Amino acid sequence: MPTVITVTTDDLALSLEDQVIRTAAALDAYGHVVVLAPADPADPVRRRLHTVRSALEADRMAIVPLTLPPLARTLLGEQLRQLAGTDLGPGVLAGAARLLAYYLHSGALLGSVAKLDRVPVGVGSHVRSLVPGRHFAVLAHPEPYLAEADADHLPPGPGYQTQLALAGTGVDAGWITGPLADAWHSQHLREVPLPPDSARWWGTSRLVEFTAYIADVGMLYQLVTSVRRDTCTWCGLEVIGDQCLFCATRLGERATPAKHAAVPAGRERAVETPRRPQLEPHKR
Template sequence: MALPAQDERTVPAVVLEDLDRRPFEQALDAIQALVDHHGHLIVVCSRAAPSGVRQRLHTVRSLLESDRIGLFDPDLPPLALAVLARQLRQLASCDIGPGVLASAGRLLTHYLHSGAVLNSVTRLDRVPVDLKAHARSWVPGSQFGVIAHPEPQLARIGPEATLAGPDFGTWMLLAKGQLQTDWVNTALAPAWNVLGLREARLPAESATWWGTGRLVEFCTYLPDLSVLYQLVTSVRQSVCPGCGIDVIGDRCVFCHATLPVHESHIPTG
């Protein structure tokens, strides 16, 4: 899902729709055209996307024999992934090279807190669920607050329900599915001292990721481009030994080369 631009500088997203269903030659030509036009392409893909999408992405990249296509699929819920993609679009408007921009995705995941309110956890396999919580899922009217990132948490929603959140100022994005609840607005957001709250439509992969369509998904994030830029540019850059571009961290997203351990300066989570 491509979120609306955060500001007038945010680079537009290119959505590769129906990538696994369109003719292969058409998909190949579309991606080749993007690389030819922009120089480098960072593809942000959800792990909840159909397996055929990811297989096609890898096949296209292999056939094009291109180190200018970076495939990035962090283990984030769909809404958080959409937020991260927009942050990379914000940074793409700055004087940041493609290798640093692609590497920034791993850094910025550490500043996201993402979860959902669910009516049932019986089909939730992304977060550890004990037998008691499974049993409570069968009680009519039960709802659960779940954090998937950065650390798994689960609590049955009630007067005493709490979930640990960020210890720095963030905004919150909310996406409502088929569940009626105001708990995020009235309880969680105030408890987390969020600076503002916005709404978006629910990503197509959310029901698959969370195991139910009866949910409200949420994610806290840093919206300010100047803060994002400072975070990324404060990390020491190194030259990738594989493709020669500047990167941050211990691995190049484009050619997958590993940098020496002593040159890694961002969390690798």
């Protein structure tokens, strides 16, 4: 079943009419649309997406809110596009966005944390950011971390094989390409364009954003297919997680039979929230 994956940013905003037309065209061409959106309900991009969905009465459009930084959100969209070429259906792909987000380690090397509001920033860090030449290592996902960039003190990284993407030229990226890449046992360094909303997200244009991610589509497929699937009792899509992200039905809530498919025997129970499958640790 064809599915298109999109990632939203402020500069991709079109007029409402144009966005409705393009979304309608994507639905006609691909059948289903999965949109990775900012987590903040008040975010103007996310609010516009919900308006478009309502205007089209589109239960084939899933809006997946995520707290990921811009580069991580972009790479997650890339992973889902890879998986869209497999036999995974749209309901599973939408749920996979939340599952695979667990495996992204994302942060930035910043020249200032004076306007950073995504992770806790102490008064001392605010003061030190006023001193020229100071660089700060910040991890926003999966756990917050902030310290001055130091080769001897590094944020915790993934315990499995990843590649490391970096974007931006606002500061010297040597701490990322050297000590961090070595400590995280990165298999490959990849430079990509800086997402347009990165400076706003991190509170400064003096930055290099980085994300460790799984690049092997086979491993991604294994992670997604290791999670139990259920059939949505309302729209009939196969899903993972405790909610269908297309029709918003929570598994087990509605007794109404599916419109397009019956619930398979033995799968009437409510589905659990996806748990992170165990990955083999990298070999040292």
